[in-house]
Amino acid sequence: MNRTRRAMSAMVAAGALVLLAACGGSDSDGNNDGSSDGAAASGEVEVFTWWAEGSEKAGLDALVGVFNDQYPDIKFVNGAVAGGAGSDAKNVLASRLQTNDPPGTFQAHAGAELTDYINNGQIEDLTQMYEDNGWNEYFPQTLLDRLEQDGKIYSVPSNIHRANVVWANPAVLEDAGVDPKATYASLDEWIADLQKIKAAGSIPLSIATDWTQVHLFETVLLADLGADGYNGLWDGTTDWAGAEVGAALEDYQTLFELTNQDRQSLDWPDATQLVIDGDAAFNVMGDWAVAAFEEQGKKLGTDYLAYPVPGTDGVFDFLADSFTLPVGAPDPATTEAWLSTVASPEGQTAFNMKKGSIPANIEADTSGFGDYQQTAIDSYANDDIVSSLAHGAAAPISWLTDITSAVAKYGSTGDLGGFQDDLAAAAERNAG
Known part of the structure; x- marks a missing residue:
């Protein structure tokens, strides 16, 4: 990574910490006490996915490894539900959202799949988070166009397939x-x-x-x-x-x-x-x-x-896998920490290397990616x-x-x- 890109990465990381500081942490009752910043964020985050086996689980495990390095005081809770293309997971998730029992974050395909969650008021607008962290500069415009719904962005992509x-x-x-x-x-x-x-x-x-x-x-x-x-x-x-x-x-x-x-x-x-x-x-x-x-x-x-x-x-x-901030998430600060790892070049390199997809973040290091992935990068x-x-x-x-x-x-x-x-x-x- 050249000097300019390293400087930009530092600015993005700093933005993530400022945002998390603004959101604060949660006490044992799940209430915001405003006392923690990103570096000191603690608690836990349940990450709900359908990545329960094979290369999908390997990718998730690699992403969790980066998350643990970046946020060692936050406990990762694996909420994966097995089932091809997420059909079983989506049914479980729908039930949880309807009963006001959202996970810390859930996996969803970027694009029109989010429409129902948006219309039902079940996920938060992340547009300001993109602005604060400079992510609009790190994701290609062709992807940002597909993330937007009525000019707003509601998820953070982990990859492109x-x-x-x-x-x-x-x-x-x-x-x-x-x-x-x-x-x-x-x-x-x-x-x-x-x-x-x-x-x-x-x-x-x-x-x-x-x-x-x-x-x-x-x-x-x-x-x-x-x-x-x-x-x-x-x-x-x-x-x-x-x-x-x-x-x-x-x-x-x-x-x-x-x-x-x-x-x-x-x-x-x-x-x-x-x-x-x-x-x-x-x-x-x-x-x-x-x-x-x-x-x-x-x-x-x-x-x-x-x-x-x-x-x-x-x-x-x-298509792209992405992560959301559900309305009523137990601890928004720990969710936002997870989203920051998902967006980061380090998280995207580790995750996509294992999953077979290509990074959404243009700053991710793809030099070690396989022959097929290199063709996908060129095609995209x-x-x-x-x-x-x-x-x-x-x-x-x-x-x-x-x-x-x-x-x-x-x-x-x-x-x-x-x-x-x-x-x-x-x-x-x-x-x-």
Whole structure:
């Protein structure tokens, strides 16, 4: 880090301490006594996440290590609830918020997912915290634009993930007579090779339970509609009942028929493992999957391949994990200490190194990041950016819930016309 950046880092750290001093600490009854500053902050903070296993837990553990170094007098309380994409955790959290029992902070996807919490008055506006700490200078504008809701910011991002990634096992491709070096300009070209793999007796495309199917579905929409058409799904300029969406649904139907039959009994790590073990050729999953390959000693370009979903090259399907300050948090000072660690270059480097994502803070040191992560850093800087549906950036929770129900229903019935009707009805109910 150069001298100017070191000076800026010192200013940010100082700002965090001043803010925490202003917030004060809590006594044993949970009341603000105004007596502590950031360096002396004490007490505990319950951090509510769905990072309970695998690379997600490894990332959280690394972040907690930095937090313990920065705030040794604050006890970290792990409130993790297991469940793919946070579905179980979100249900538990909703119950706690409704009964006025919020954790110190909770994980949420940055973007539209926060809308319901904001409208329900359940999370605090952090805009002033950004101003006081200089974070507007540390997060790229493309990210800040996606964090804002009506000109305010309500969460602190810990990372940036890419959703539109294909993971492939080159040995399975070769065995099926498919060139591992092949590139695909469209879904049609990719489907032709998937059908070759099916004929050779391997699983062409692995998926898992409902949310992973929504994940695949959003990448099909992005591939067939393009970035502008995909964005139009959320601002009303693309018709969910129209012919373009109908054509995308037909491609989704074709892909769905090329997936594993046991999908409903699996979660994403299981579907990814099918590719790692050579039981499946391809998997579409966000780039948190890279940690699963690397943890098992697999090398990019040799043991596995990773590239944008066919038809989406040049587009970065964005999501970010972030943390909030709930209204009524037991001790806002300890929560704000946690948020300061999440935002810090040190916290972001440690966390993202383990999780497979890339830092949101541009001052984080990425020199030791792996080959895949370096490609993601380059892509985020240069590609068109769209917001992920399955991971909370594109649509509020209520809309995502309706789409997930439609995807799950289609998986059971195979009724493509009914699928599009359900999606159009969901848009009519939820579009603002």
